[in-house]
Amino acid sequence: MTNEERLEQHTHDLLTERGVSIEAIGELVMFLQEKFIPNLTLEQACENVNIVLRKREVQNAVMTGIQLDKLAEAGQLDEPLENIIAEDEGLYGVDEILAFSIVNVYGSIGFTNYGYIDRVKPGILAKLNAHEPGIIHTFLDDLVGAIAAAAASRLAHAHPELEDDNY
């Protein structure tokens, strides 16, 4: 296994460990793109998610964000950061910043998709955002939305003829 393959595998393992499957992210891609790409299958959506997860910037953001979620869950961050992340405080924007480094990988056309699902919170995003006691997904929900938005952008680049002008 090369170092690149090891980082890719590790990123997949981290998502699995935190309860996020490729299929769950693929369903977010479907939510974003099925109205633009009529014949899109969940398989194609998942394939694009997997390609996004091969990008080093995406792996960096996922590793760093999930690390901070886990440390906050274990109460191992210094105050006041511990409380800010544990509470998913509104004025803390580092989670959005990491998410944007993911979306950016396929250019600015993914920005609105990310913002949209982050507010509407379909599928897995609602679950991640449930704020159950003892479980902290402050970074993870933004990361997952961003991976889906990036995969949707990748699909849009591959099917320019199907893009709606208003998109």
Add this chain to the structure above:
Amino acid sequence: MTNEERLEQHTHDLLTERGVSIEAIGELVMFLQEKFIPNLTLEQACENVNIVLRKREVQNAVMTGIQLDKLAEAGQLDEPLENIIAEDEGLYGVDEILAFSIVNVYGSIGFTNYGYIDRVKPGILAKLNAHEPGIIHTFLDDLVGAIAAAAASRLAHAHPELEDDNY
């Protein structure tokens, strides 16, 4: 009038010329923030829009984007850029890039608001996005959404106690 005041006035004039009132942007701010800040008035929303329009980065983006819309409307851009902007082509992301330079002024917490209204297109955004023949608002609709998102972020910074954790 100082140079700063002249640029501010010019930015207001450009928005008026293109059919966008401060009130219309203020209503977008209400749409984004009234569920978080219960007593928010349209007057306060508009006041925050006006403060956003004092920022030089915002003025730069508005002047440049509206200039490109107007030149495209007059058919004075070179091909293929003329057609790309006239058609609001899906893979052209410079409009989103300019919008993000506006949102960024109050930090990353505005990213999701911008993405959200850009997809939902409430109020003036639906009108700007109607793609009527001869009228080109490829940049303007993104700029207006971004100004509203920035004003919403400014309000959020001013009322941290009212912010929802999930925001």
Add this chain to the structure above:
Amino acid sequence: MTNEERLEQHTHDLLTERGVSIEAIGELVMFLQEKFIPNLTLEQACENVNIVLRKREVQNAVMTGIQLDKLAEAGQLDEPLENIIAEDEGLYGVDEILAFSIVNVYGSIGFTNYGYIDRVKPGILAKLNAHEPGIIHTFLDDLVGAIAAAAASRLAHAHPELEDDNY
């Protein structure tokens, strides 16, 4: 010729028209990377520049920025934007914003390379920045620096083992 090939060719033509060769950008890449990748050849540097120019985000930024330079040169922008771009005014940052959409294509590791050559201005960047009467390269110098920084990032991703820790 597909639409993609046409946009790529058009981007090359625009750079040529404005006096920027692939070799000149390749030399900027050499300037940035030869201390990290000892056997780097100008040919490899140019090859990476050409790959960067295949990205749609890069083409969008180049087309839009050069269009604004040319319109300013012809005196066809509205005031005060005409004067702001003609004078390359310090507080106008849209040129940097477009440049960053190029750098971003290969992730955040290109940010510092871009900033560095933009200040040091080696090779073609000094020439573009000479502010000769009647010639306006307000956008072009930033675009060219950004293309070189993106190509350098691409090389860094391809040679992780050669990367200096301090980079």
Add this chain to the structure above:
Amino acid sequence: MTNEERLEQHTHDLLTERGVSIEAIGELVMFLQEKFIPNLTLEQACENVNIVLRKREVQNAVMTGIQLDKLAEAGQLDEPLENIIAEDEGLYGVDEILAFSIVNVYGSIGFTNYGYIDRVKPGILAKLNAHEPGIIHTFLDDLVGAIAAAAASRLAHAHPELEDDNY
């Protein structure tokens, strides 16, 4: 003390704890701006640094980055992230991403200043970047450069008449 004042104080304390004084950052601002603003004093430079440190986005980035440096120093991060941060690996760009959220606070004109000092590494930046055994400043050196670049941008906005066109 309000919550805002507490976060501001905490940010100052963290910088002090990690060996970075306001004066050291002020000297970086002098390095960047004294050629543009001839009468600039170190006192004014430091004053602008202090104002930058009042911004919530800046505080978020400083708290998060220093936390990750400290945890890496204590060996408390999971592998491979522990090693990536401990080694300041070239393809890990989250440090640059946090730095950019700081620079962005005063707009895109600060991008090049940040890139420039990050490569030239004047003053405190050389010290932070010495990679002494047992000491990890992977995030801190980028954060400090970004705070200086943001303060320089703030000064540029306050003195538009002194800005060089080529800046």
